[in-house]
Amino acid sequence: MRNRILQHEWKMLRGDVTLWIALALLIALTAYAAYNGAQWRRLIATAPQSAQTAEQKEYAALRQELADITSGKIVIKPDAEFGSPDYHRDVRDPYITGYYGKVVTAAPPPPLLGLCIGQSDLNPSYYLINTRPRHELMTFAKTAEIENPLHLLIGNFDLSFVVVYLFPLLIIALSYNLISGEREAGTLALALSMPVSLRQLVMGKLALRVGLITALALLLSLAAFWLSESPVTAWPRLALWCALTLLYGLFWFALSLLIAARNTNSANNAVALTACWLGLVVIVPALVTLLANVIYPIPSRATMVQALRAAEREVAEAQHQEQVVNEFAAAYTGKFTGDIRAVIKQRADVMTDYTRREAVNLRLAGLERRFDEAKARQQSFTRKAALLSPALLMQLLLSDVAGTNGERFERFAAEVAAFHQQWRDYFTVKLLHGAQLSLADLNGLPRFLWQDETINNLSRRLFAGIAALIVFTASLSWLAVRQLTRSSLF
Amino acid sequence: MIVTIARKEFRDVWRDGRLRWMTFAVWALLLAAFAAGWKHHHEFRTQQAEAQQVMRAEWVNQTEKNPHEAAHYGTFAFKPQPSLTLIDKGVDAYTGVAVYLEAHQQNDFQFRPAQDQSAAARFGELTAAAVLQLLVPLLLVLLAFAAFAGERESGTLRQVLSLGVSRQQFALGKLAGLLLTFAVLLLPAILLGSLALLLAGDASFSVARWLLLVAGYVVYFVTVLCLALAVSALAASSRAALVILIAGWFVGALIVPRFAADASRRLYPTSTVAFRQAIEEDFENGINGHDAANQRNEQFKQQVLARYEVKAIKDLPVNYDGLLMQADEEYRATIFDQRFGALWDTWERQNRFQMWCGLLAPVQAVRALSMGLVGSDFTAHRDFAVQAEAYRRTLVRALNEDMIQRSKSGDWDYKAGRNLFAGIADFSYAPTTTATIIQRQAGSGLTLLLWLGASVALLAWALRRMKAD
Numbered sequence: 001m002r003n004r005i006l007q008h009e010w011k012m013l014r015g016d017v018t019l020w021i022a023l024a025l026l027i028a029l030t031a032y033a034a035y036n037g038a039q040w041r042r043l044i045a046t047a048p049q050s051a052q053t054a055e056q057k058e059y060a061a062l063r064q065e066l067a068d069i070t071s072g073k074i075v076i077k078p079d080a081e082f083g084s085p086d087y088h089r090d091v092r093d094p095y096i097t098g099y100y101g102k103v104v105t106a107a108p109p110p111p112l113l114g115l116c117i118g119q120s121d122l123n124p125s126y127y128l129i130n131t132r133p134r135h136e137l138m139t140f141a142k143t144a145e146i147e148n149p150l151h152l153l154i155g156n157f158d159l160s161f162v163v164v165y166l167f168p169l170l171i172i173a174l175s176y177n178l179i180s181g182e183r184e185a186g187t188l189a190l191a192l193s194m195p196v197s198l199r200q201l202v203m204g205k206l207a208l209r210v211g212l213i214t215a216l217a218l219l220l221s222l223a224a225f226w227l228s229e230s231p232v233t234a235w236p237r238l239a240l241w242c243a244l245t246l247l248y249g250l251f252w253f254a255l256s257l258l259i260a261a262r263n264t265n266s267a268n269n270a271v272a273l274t275a276c277w278l279g280l281v282v283i284v285p286a287l288v289t290l291l292a293n294v295i296y297p298i299p300s301r302a303t304m305v306q307a308l309r310a311a312e313r314e315v316a317e318a319q320h321q322e323q324v325v326n327e328f329a330a331a332y333t334g335k336f337t338g339d340i341r342a343v344i345k346q347r348a349d350v351m352t353d354y355t356r357r358e359a360v361n362l363r364l365a366g367l368e369r370r371f372d373e374a375k376a377r378q379q380s381f382t383r384k385a386a387l388l389s390p391a392l393l394m395q396l397l398l399s400d401v402a403g404t405n406g407e408r409f410e411r412f413a414a415e416v417a418a419f420h421q422q423w424r425d426y427f428t429v430k431l432l433h434g435a436q437l438s439l440a441d442l443n444g445l446p447r448f449l450w451q452d453e454t455i456n457n458l459s460r461r462l463f464a465g466i467a468a469l470i471v472f473t474a475s476l477s478w479l480a481v482r483q484l485t486r487s488s489l490f
Numbered sequence: 491m492i493v494t495i496a497r498k499e500f501r502d503v504w505r506d507g508r509l510r511w512m513t514f515a516v517w518a519l520l521l522a523a524f525a526a527g528w529k530h531h532h533e534f535r536t537q538q539a540e541a542q543q544v545m546r547a548e549w550v551n552q553t554e555k556n557p558h559e560a561a562h563y564g565t566f567a568f569k570p571q572p573s574l575t576l577i578d579k580g581v582d583a584y585t586g587v588a589v590y591l592e593a594h595q596q597n598d599f600q601f602r603p604a605q606d607q608s609a610a611a612r613f614g615e616l617t618a619a620a621v622l623q624l625l626v627p628l629l630l631v632l633l634a635f636a637a638f639a640g641e642r643e644s645g646t647l648r649q650v651l652s653l654g655v656s657r658q659q660f661a662l663g664k665l666a667g668l669l670l671t672f673a674v675l676l677l678p679a680i681l682l683g684s685l686a687l688l689l690a691g692d693a694s695f696s697v698a699r700w701l702l703l704v705a706g707y708v709v710y711f712v713t714v715l716c717l718a719l720a721v722s723a724l725a726a727s728s729r730a731a732l733v734i735l736i737a738g739w740f741v742g743a744l745i746v747p748r749f750a751a752d753a754s755r756r757l758y759p760t761s762t763v764a765f766r767q768a769i770e771e772d773f774e775n776g777i778n779g780h781d782a783a784n785q786r787n788e789q790f791k792q793q794v795l796a797r798y799e800v801k802a803i804k805d806l807p808v809n810y811d812g813l814l815m816q817a818d819e820e821y822r823a824t825i826f827d828q829r830f831g832a833l834w835d836t837w838e839r840q841n842r843f844q845m846w847c848g849l850l851a852p853v854q855a856v857r858a859l860s861m862g863l864v865g866s867d868f869t870a871h872r873d874f875a876v877q878a879e880a881y882r883r884t885l886v887r888a889l890n891e892d893m894i895q896r897s898k899s900g901d902w903d904y905k906a907g908r909n910l911f912a913g914i915a916d917f918s919y920a921p922t923t924t925a926t927i928i929q930r931q932a933g934s935g936l937t938l939l940l941w942l943g944a945s946v947a948l949l950a951w952a953l954r955r956m957k958a959d
Contacts, residue, residue: 036752043761050763081900119612122584122605140590140600146762148837149584149868150844151755152604155612157748165744267729274736278628283519286616290526292608293615300534301601302541305566305588309548312563316553375606382608392610399609406608 005196005204013208022170023216029166030220033159034227037114040121040156041229044113047145048106048126055104062101063442065091070439092436095350098131098427105129105416107450110403111237114228115221116160118404121147127416129448131424133361134417139304139368159224160398163245164391165281167217168252172273174209175256177266178202184266199484202257210253217245236455240401240462247469248394254476261483284389288382296378304367311363315356327362328355335425336432343432350431372410379406387468397465403452412450419448491655495663496670503633503671513675516621516629520679523618524577528686531576538568538587542917550912554905557889558815564592565885567878567917569599572865573692574699577683578619580866583611589875591882591917593889594819596826599875618683619860622707623853624743627714631735633671634718637664638956639728648958657953661719668715676711680704694865696924702931703863709938710856716945720952742851750847750854754840765833772825790817803899811902812894819886826879834872841868848937855937862931865922869930873922881917888914 013019068074069092080086091097106126113120124143155161179202182188191201225238259272315324329340344351386393399405423446430437453461503509549565568588575582586599604611614620638661641647650660687695718735725731775782781789794813795801803810841858848855861867889910897904 046761046763050767119609122602142598144598146598146760146765146833148755148760148840149581149871150837150841151751152584153581154747154751155614157752161748169740267732270729271732282613282624283616285610285613286620287519287522289607289611289613290523290616292610294526294529297530297533298603298606300537300541300587301603301606302537302568302588304601305568306541306544309545313548313552371606375608379608382610386610392613395613396609 002200002204005201006208009205009208013212018173022173026162026166026170026216027220029162030159030224031227033157033162034114034224036156037117037158037224037228040117040158041109041114044120044125044145045109047143048104051104051126051128051143052106055102058101059442062091062097063439066437066439066442092438094427094430094435094437095131095347095354097437097442098424098431100130102128102130103423103445103448105419105448107412107452110408111234111452112225112228112230112241112402113404114230115158115224115241116398116402116404117156117158118160118399118402119406119409120404121145121152121156123406123409123412127413127420129416129420129423131427133357134420135308135361135364135368136357137420138413138417139364159221159228160395160402163217163248163398164395167245167249168277168281168391171209171213171249171252172256172270172277174213175206175253175260176269176273178205178257178260180260180264180266180269199481202260202484206253206257210250213253214246214249217249218242221245237401237403237458240455240459241398244394244397244401244466244469247466247473248390251390251469251473251476254473254480258476258480258483261480263483280389281391285392285395288385288388288392291385292378292382296374296381298371298374298378301371304364304371307364307367308360311360314363315359320359324355324359327359331358332425332428332432336429338432340432343434347431347434354428354431375406375410386465390469390472393465393468397462397469400458400462400465408453411453415450416448419446422446492659492663492666495655495660496667499637499664499667500670503668509633512629512632513671516625517675517679519616519625520618520621521682523616523621524679524682524686527576527579527617528690530579531571531573531690535571535573538570541566541588542568546916550908552911554907556902556904557893557906557910558593558812558902560906560911561593561886561889564590564882565917566590567874567881567919569871569874570694570919572694572921573687573690574695574703574864575866576686576690577617577703578860578864578866579615579617580619580861580864581868581871582866583607583615585868585871589878591878591885593815593886594822596822596830596879596882599871619857623710623856623860626711627743627853628736628739630668630672630711630714631718631732631739633668634664634715635722635732635735636728637668637719638723639725639731640722642957642959643728645959651958657956658950661723661949661953664719665715669712672711672715676708694921696927698924699863699927702928702935703860706856706859706863706935706938709942710852713852713938713941713945716942716949720945720949723949723952723956742853746847746851746854747844747857750844750850751840753847754843757843758836758839760833760836765829769825769829772829773822777825777828786821787814790814806899808894808899809897809901810899812890812897816887816890816894819883819890823883830879834868837868838872842933845934845937848934849940852938852941855934855941859931859934859938862934863927865927870922870927874919877919878917885914 065074069076069090074088076088076090077086080088089096089100104126105128109125110118110120122144124141125145126143127138127141128143129137177184179188179198182191192198221238221242225234225241230238255276256273259269259276262269262272264272314320325341325344328344332340344355382392383396386396396405400407426446430441503513545566545568552560552563555563566588569585571582583604584602586602588601589599590597638647641650651657655663684700687700717738718731721734721738722728722731725734773783776786791803791810791814794806794810795803798806798808800806844854845858848858858867862869889906892906892910893904896906
């Protein structure tokens with residue numbers, strides 16, 4: 001019997017022009033979204049690539065300079081005035097090379113950037129690192145993509161947009177008249193006069209649609225993965241992406257079924273479903289953002305600038321000099337065994353500025369942490385509030401899977417900060433030792449390595465969200481089935 | 491007769507529980523958005539104003555230092571927020587709140603608030619503008635979709651028309667009734683908005699801009715209402731009318747803006763890498779490859795020596811380093827004007843293109859108009875950025891002048907004090923005049939008026955074609 005229902009339904013659906021229009025639209029928009037994603041993927045890779053090329057050139061020149069000094073081709077005259085023809089910087093000095101050299105710390109483009117652009121158009125994809133203090137290099141970084149702010153406001157046309165916004169509408173268009181359509185055509189009574197229960201009939205009709213749509217959605221996800229030039233190694237993430245798409249689709253099918261089971265006419269169902277779509281996809285997410293900003297506001301970064309100035313003033317004041325030196329000494333006691341204070345006195349020409357800048361950094365770190373905490377509070381509120389809207393939840397999950405959510409960029413920044421510490425320590429310890437850099441030193445500089453979150457970790461992190469989607473879908477289905485068994489339908 | 495129809499329409503809407511409920515929901519959202527906008531604006535303005543004051547104090551009271559060191563120390567300019575932006579934040583979250591003014595560099599604005607927010611913010615925040623541009627039209631569609639189609643389905647259309655009421659009269663009555671209904675919703679909002687803006691007590695508040703803004707939105711709403719009525723008259727059934735209108739809303743509100751943004755990007759491409767490299771290359775190799783940096787410096791040296799009729803730099807009565815740095819500043823200024831100017835012109839071209847896409851979907855035009863009039867569009871940001879950059883140049887020039895006149899070449903130990911720093915006037919932003927701001931919106935205003943004309947014409951045409959049953 002079930003097969004007969006499926007066969008009949010397929011015949012009916014096949015003849016429906018709107019179905020084919022909707023499917024063609026979905027395919028076209030997916031292709032366009034994937035093409036857009038590929039474009040963005042290429043664009044976002046260019047900035048770090050060009051910075052890396054510049055870095056290689058710069059370090060090649062540094063090595064050459066160092067070789068020339070060692071071979072005596074360049075003679076360093078310590079008394080020569082800065083800017084005069086006699087003057088030549090001494091790149092063997094760890095202070096000079098550490099301060100002027102710039103190393104690029106970049107992560108490869110997020111694995112599924114081509115499917116979900118997310119926050120990648122807002123955050124720097126690389127930082128330039130040297131021995132200057134962290135706040136100068138990162139808080140006030142100048143490496144973000146320069147993009148028309150209006151485009152940032154409007155948002156991107158990527159696959160996540162198609163999935164979150166358009167996919168539910170297709171599902172609604174296919175299933176708003178699941179039962180009412182038959183009733184209005186007068187065929188429902190006829191169908192039920194056969195040995196089939198209403199539940200069986202409805203489930204048969206639904207199963208066909210679910211099968212059709214999910215198969216198509218999965219096929220399109222795979223096609224988009226390929227079209228957007230995503231790395232093949234990201235296939236586990238693609239699998240997660242597909243699973244999420246499937247779940248999200250099932251949620252909207254369950255909602256449609258529930259509305260259909262309420263036993264009102266097609267027009268009412270369509271209006272109710274559209275209202276649900278509007279509420280869950282447009283209004284609730286906007287309200288959540290509004291509430292997040294009202295309940296957990298993030299203070300203006302203007303305070304950051306004020307703190308910077310206050311710290312700069314403080315560390316330059318005579319009465320704080322001892323403290324500045326102490327702070328610096330405390331930071332390097334484990335890393336340098338000699339007498340730090342003596343070295344600082346000895347190389348006062350560079351160390352005064354060096355220690356002061358570090359002290360500014362220390363003073364800003366507290367405020368920076370407060371900003372991070374404010375951000376974390378807002379994010380955790382948003383994550384919880386996302387349970388009010390599967391669309392919002394889905395968007396967050398998709399950007400998690402794609403690796404384009406804010407958290408990934410924060411982790412990137414944190415790892416760059418750790419690398420910066422390592423880089424700074426490398427040169428500082430050499431500086432404290434009074435050592436001169438050799439070619440071997442320049443060749444053996446620390447390297448920044450980026451490891452994307454493992455799939456296990458990611459799945460564990462997404463577990464709560466996925467569970468929520470399953471719970472939503474299951475409870476809606478349960479309600480719908482209960483309604484179906486109870487209602488008389490005539 | 492028109493009055494009777496209008497009165498009946500008005501009563502019908504208020505009797506319909508669902509419509510009443512939706513109207514109140516939109517009202518509540520508008521109120522919430524407005525309150526949040528007010529709170530945010532208030533806090534932000536206080537923070538920015540305080541920061542600007544503190545920054546001035548830090549600048550004036552900085553320790554004695556060489557003028558060039560002071561130029562590197564620099565200062566910051568904080569972008570003020572006009573009070574009208576509490577209705578429409580525009581692109582403010584994506585432009586950055588402050589710019590660092592220092593020697594040698596024209597910097598980008600820093601600290602874009604959106605960077606501190608979670609990905610959820612990309613769904614769009616609920617601002618009063620979002621409610622007015624996206625949700626109110628939907629409400630209007632729900633009020634109007636059954637106006638004719640519904641009457642036809644219940645058989646009352648033929649009845650009414652047989653009473654000798656002309657189609658135009660009938661439509662006018664419907665329109666008036668719906669407008670009246672809508673006015674009950676909108677008028678308190680306008681009054682509340684006016685009151686809040688007056689209370690905000692912002693010197694830059696302009697009544698003309700506020701009134702134009704209200705007028706712009708009213709034109710937009712009437713357009714939507716006329717379109718909805720026209721579709722209701724033409725559609726086979728009220729259900730078909732609703733589907734067409736909601737599909738239209740969806741395409742206009744969600745699809746067109748993204749397509750328009752993409753298209754404008756393809757038509758007028760920009761590149762971060764090319765932009766940064768171009769500035770560097772212009773400086774190293776000279777603009778258009780003429781006068782590389784070292785050549786420039788040598789030429790300048792000969793000029794200066796000739797001007798002061800001396801043989802060597804050490805014989806100059808002024809500080810050569812200062813002169814050279816000032817010349818360099820001026821050379822860079824030309825580069826910045828050219829490169830930033832070109833980038834910003836491209837963005838404005840992109841934005842204008844998107845505004846003209848308003849011919850496809852009026853929401854594009856009303857968005858441009860709204861952001862433009864409240865002063866939260868990119869052009870407003872550019873106005874501020876240009877003034878901040880002009881101030882940076884004045885500041886650095888004053889510091890270089892001091893160094894040139896009061897110290898000798900190579901004397902980096904010379905220190906200037908409070909006298910010099912306090913003597914340089916503080917940055918004060920001169921807001922763009924109302925006339926200019928209004929002029930800039932000629933295109934978007936015209937587009938909206940075109941839509942109004944087109945929608946009225948469409949309604950008139952639809953009425954003639956409308957089937958009575």
